[in-house]
Amino acid sequence: MPGSRGGTEPSPRAPVVVLVEDDEVIRTSVSMALERYGYRVRSAADGLTGLEMFRDHTPDLLLLDVMLPELDGIGLCRKVREISQAPILMMSARGDSLDVVSGLEAGADDYVVKPVDTPVLVARIRALLRRTTFTPASSGAERAAPGRDLLVFGDLSVDTRGLEVFRGGERVALAPTELRLLLEFAAHPGIVLDRQTLLRNVWDYGWDGDSRVVDLCVQRLRRKIGADRVETVRGFGYKLRR
Structure with a gap:
C-alpha cells in the first residue's frame, strides 16, 4: 500500500489493532503498513478466528472486512458489540450502500472503501483512537x-x-x-x-x-x-x- 513511512519496531505500549481480512495479499500489506506506522497488529483470515482473537487480545481497535468466511463482518461486529465498546472500523470493497449501512447499524464507528491508501487508513484509525480520550465540555444545562x-x-x-x-x-x-x-x-x-x-x-x-x-x-x-x-x-x- 502506498504512502507508508519508514518506522521502527512497534513499541510494547503501541495500540493493538486486530485485523480481520480473508484476502491474504491485502491482510499482509495492511498489517505491514500499520506496523510501519507503529501499531501492533494481530490478524485473522475469517470472522470466527477474528472473534476469538479479539477476545484473547482485547485490542484498542478492530479493523475488519465486510465480506468474511465463517462469520461475516456484520455478524462479527454485532458479537463484538455484545462484549466490548472498542472502536470498530469496517472496510468495504465496493462502497456498497447496503454494506455501509448494515455495518454502521451493527455498531461500527466508521468505514473505509477498498482499496484505501495507507495515510487515509491511518488517519481514520487515529481519529477513532482519539475518541477514547475526552475533554469535558461546558454547557448551559x-x-x-x-x-x-x-x-x-x-x-x-x-x-x-x-x-x-x-x-x-x-x-x-x-x-x-x-x-x-x-x-x-x-x-x-x-x-x-x-x-x-x-x-x-x-x-x-x-x-x-x-x-x-x-x-x-x-x-x-x-x-x-x-x-x-x-x-x-x-x-x-x-x-x-x-
Whole structure:
C-alpha cells in the first residue's frame, strides 16, 4: 500500500489493532503498513478466528472486512458489540450502500472503501483512537452534585468528568463515538448542529465525510437515551432537547 513511512519496531505500549481480512495479499500489506506506522497488529483470515482473537487480545481497535468466511463482518461486529465498546472500523470493497449501512447499524464507528491508501487508513484509525480520550465540555444545562460536572436533561444525566451517562437512574452503556456525540450535543443544548459540524467535532474529520455515519450513530444513540431526546431539524441537522 502506498504512502507508508519508514518506522521502527512497534513499541510494547503501541495500540493493538486486530485485523480481520480473508484476502491474504491485502491482510499482509495492511498489517505491514500499520506496523510501519507503529501499531501492533494481530490478524485473522475469517470472522470466527477474528472473534476469538479479539477476545484473547482485547485490542484498542478492530479493523475488519465486510465480506468474511465463517462469520461475516456484520455478524462479527454485532458479537463484538455484545462484549466490548472498542472502536470498530469496517472496510468495504465496493462502497456498497447496503454494506455501509448494515455495518454502521451493527455498531461500527466508521468505514473505509477498498482499496484505501495507507495515510487515509491511518488517519481514520487515529481519529477513532482519539475518541477514547475526552475533554469535558461546558454547557448551559442544569448542573448538580457539587464537585462533579453533571448535566441534567430531564431523566437523562451526563457526567462529563466521570464520562458516565444515566437514564432514569440507570447507567447507559455507550460506545466511544456515541458518548462523544452525546457530549457534543450536551455542550450545545437546544442548538441545532449540522452533520458536517458533527463529523468535524465528533469524528475528527478534516474533510467532508459521509453524513450517513452521523445519521446512523444518532439512531443508535436514540435507542439508548430515548427516541425523543435528540430532535431532527429537517434540512439542518440535530439538537438535544433541553
